Amino acid sequence: MALNAGYSYHSQVQRGGVSLLAYLTGTFRHSAAEVWAQRLAAGEIEVGGVRATGDEALRPGQEVVWHRPPWQEPDAPLEFGVLFADASLLAVTKPSGLPTLPGGGFYEHTLLHQVRRHFPGASPLHRLGRGTSGLVLFARGETAGAALSAAWREREVTKTYLALVAGLPSWDTLEITAPIGPVAHPRLGEVYAASPAGKASHSAARVLERRPQALGVGETLLAVDIHTGRPHQIRIHVAWAGFPLQGDPLYAPGGGPLPELPGLPGDGGYLLHAWRLGFRHPGTGQCLTLEAPPPPELQM
Known part of the structure; x- marks a missing residue:
């Protein structure tokens, strides 16, 4: 953990007629009214460049600034x-x-x-x-x-990832079009996952290397091209296909959250690597393909 230099968050009032405290509480729901009142008392909030108390009646167009003091960031x-x-x-x-x-x-x-x-x-x-x-x-x-x-x-940019999944699929290539949208999550309320009510999504997976194990089900190295950009698309799609990322703390086979104590989207433990990008240079018009060397576990 390390102490950072703090940060000033800026927002602009869209609708007036409410107090500053009500605006802060209603707009930034990550903190309760009592917490915002403490920040106001500490002099952390300004309206129009003037230190605020919380009782101010806001007008449309005013700028509200929270000068967040330095805090300990995770490593x-x-x-x-x-x-x-x-x-x-x-x-x-x-x-x-x-x-x-x-x-x-x-x-x-x-x-x-x-x-x-x-x-x-x-x-x-x-x-x-x-x-x-x-x-x-x-x-x-x-x-x-x-x-x-x-x-x-x-969709003129090509994107290929490397993914290590649990299990040994029988297929060599697979087109995955499971829709992705919000579903219930016990800790967050909602999380993106495979959902019939979600948005259309498209990934294309191909087997690069199967790795059988003497004990257990083995694991497989996949290359996955994504043709849409939904949140957590590859994690969801390979899980939907029955082969979640090895060590994924959130998604289960079928593409939904694990049935018991699912993790959070930011939790690690899995191996997924943005490997290649192909696009046309916006200045020269040259077709470029860039490649990021994968970690050892994702090399063939």
Whole structure:
């Protein structure tokens, strides 16, 4: 655990006529009214640049700022590797255990913060789960970011992952189209999982190596191409097919949460690696294929 430098959260009031305390409690539900009252008493909240008490009647357009004091962040591996860099793009390798973006108590211990220490202004074009390693692409400028974001929406970017799953599938290739949407989770209320009411999703898995074991069911190394970008798509789809990621603390065969004490989406213990990205360079038009070397367990 390490103490960070704190952070200032900015928000803009959309609807007026409520007190600041009511606004904070209703907008940021992660903290109860009593907690926000303590923060107000400590002088952490400003409205329009002025220290607030909580009784202020807000007007549309006002800026509310919470100056969060330094807090202890969970430990995480902070090293990343650079695969490609030019004036438009940056491609890096993220280690398993490092969040891509701030959230859940992480701010400085994130890939975004670490990358911007060396490449100010770089913006990630996608994100990987905390437990997922591999390639993350950043834009260096609005023009490149807009072009690649459009290519992502049009599904012109190819994405291949390596996944170690429990079991030995009989198939060599499998197209998976199980819809993905929110389902009940005992700790979070909801979590994304396989759901008939979810959004259309498409992955294509192929066997790279089967690893039988003398004791147990063995494990299999898969390459998985994703043609949509739903949350936790690969974890859900391979579980739906009956072969969850080896060590996944959340998803069970069938693609739903484990029936007893399912973990949280950010929990690690599994091996999933963003291996390859293929796209057209937004500046030169050149077709690029970038590859992040996998960890030893995901090598053939």
